[in-house]
Amino acid sequence: MAEILIPGTPAPEFTLHVTPDQSLSLSELRGKPVILAFYPADWSPVCGDQMALYNEILPEFQKYGAELLGISVDGVWCHEAFAKDRHLHFPLLADFEPKGAVAQRYGVYRKSDGVCERALLVIDKNGTIRWSYVSPIAVNPGADGILQALDDLPK
């Protein structure tokens, strides 16, 4: 199985759809810390699922000037409906075509299930990965690791 990219690795560039008619490239966010949250699927049936939780925590991430991007293999329309339903205030990127290509480059694609791992990466303002973590797929990792990694970024 592929391994998640380790700290010190330059974050691979990508461009993904964020809405049906808009794309976002990682390089557009250079100059700010970026949190990538890969997750298996929209519409997880529990309260306070991972994306909903991060939505609540957004102000904490913003204290570091960090941008949060959620990424799954769901398509743009699915993301749009999900984000609307959960009132998400951060972008969800569709790693949809070719399916899981970005996740594969980051070493966080579960081929057997055809979905992203539940994986977190913190990228510094220069585009270098500073922290990465793969959670057991059924365990929502929370945000303590992300905040610690943001704390540890060179000032």
Next chain:
Amino acid sequence: MSTLKVAIYPADHTQGDEHAGCTLVEYGDYECPHCGHAYSIVKLIQKHFGKRLRFVFRNFPLNESHPHAESAAESAEFAGAHGKFWEMHDLLFENQDRLSGDLYLELAQELQLAPADLQRALEQRKYRSRVRADFTGGVRSGVNGTPTFFINGQRHDGPFEYEDLEGAIEEALA
């Protein structure tokens, strides 16, 4: 493994012996149905372990999904400031399906707290910072949804039915 970053402190709402062998901390949301489910389980767990268990409740309102979670949490804190936290906590969970400003005032009345004072506290957001402090401490500790339990400082991952919590607490006490 995520661990509790904010140790139990005097302003916490606790039940049970402070020297108990096990401390169960719940980060919860009054409007979350899973917390409503956990509410009755925790009662049974407390009954089962008696003096061996201390229970602590901290606020973790998921405001984007639960529009009444914050006001319910602030109402409980208001009651807490008047020595009736647990009474309000229980009533809120028992009336979880009808959380509203009117209900809070009704419950205050029932607990012989001044409804007008509660109304003012809610309007002035008097207990907002307290609720927020619980929330941020929870985030730092790896709270990953509601309810999240910590057993002797370790996050309890996985299901929280009676047998799950009982087993995990027994293990912590062993």
